[in-house]
Amino acid sequence: MKTAIPFALLAAALLLGSVPAAADGKAAPWGRATLQQTAYAPQKTVYDVAVSSAKALEGVIDRVSFLNNLYEANPFDSAIVVVLHGDEIPLFAIRNLGKYRELMERARSLTQAGPVEFRMCVVAARSRGFAPADIHGFVKMVPMADAEIVRLQREEGYAYMR
Numbered sequence: 001m002k003t004a005i006p007f008a009l010l011a012a013a014l015l016l017g018s019v020p021a022a023a024d025g026k027a028a029p030w031g032r033a034t035l036q037q038t039a040y041a042p043q044k045t046v047y048d049v050a051v052s053s054a055k056a057l058e059g060v061i062d063r064v065s066f067l068n069n070l071y072e073a074n075p076f077d078s079a080i081v082v083v084l085h086g087d088e089i090p091l092f093a094i095r096n097l098g099k100y101r102e103l104m105e106r107a108r109s110l111t112q113a114g115p116v117e118f119r120m121c122v123v124a125a126r127s128r129g130f131a132p133a134d135i136h137g138f139v140k141m142v143p144m145a146d147a148e149i150v151r152l153q154r155e156e157g158y159a160y161m162r
Contacts, residue, residue, distance in 0.1 A: 042071040042078030046158040048149055050086025054103055057088045061106055063161075064116060073114030080114075081152060085121035085145035089128050092120065092135050108138045121145035 047064060051057050064080055071078040084092065091100045092107075110116040118139045125135065132141045142148040152158040 040070055042074045044079045044152075044156065044158045045081070045161055046149055046152045047080070047082045047161045048145075049082055049084050049088060052087045054088075054091055054100060057091055058103060058106075061103070061110070065106075065110060068110060068114045068116055071115075075115040078115050079158070080116045081158065082116065082118045083121070083142070083145050083149050083152075084118060084139070085124040087128075089120060089125050089130060089135075092118075092139055093130055094134055094136060097136075104136060108136070111138045119145075119148060121148070 045067065047060065049057075049060050051060060060082070064082060068078075068080055071080075090096055091103060097104060107118060111118065119142045120135060120139050121144055122132065122141050123144055125131070125141070135141065149160070153160055
């Protein structure tokens with residue numbers, strides 16, 4: 001149950017930062033939520049990503065990173081595939097490295113430190129004017145995002161995340 005430890009640390013951090021209860025009880029008429037302790041076993045997960053900004057992609061990378069940490073970056077029992085097919089594609093273009101370097105360094109670090117892969121739809125990239133040679137080398141190009149997501153779910157048992 002090693003995964004319960006990082007989750008317990010997160011829970012403790014959240015509790016320490018919580019707001020004190022209102023004295024009159026009117027601010028929380030139904031009481032306050034409680035944290036359910038849950039140990040999550042490593043899984044195979046595919047993220048279906050089509051976001052419209054660097055900020056939105058940051059949010060996806062945050063979620064992927066947190067899940068990877070929760071799974072303890074276990075390459076034997078977990079796998080996380082991020083399938084890209086939206087307006088985030090230009091962020092992965094080599095020519096835009098100067099503008100998005102920090103974000104790309106975070107994305108690449110996930111592929112180095114754990115069982116995370118970024119895969120990009122060739123059709124979506126081409127529709128935005130990008131060829132595989134235009135995209136950073138830590139990204140794998142796939143013929144079609146939808147077909148890749150379906151294949152991962154049906155043939156390899158991946159759980160779907162949007």
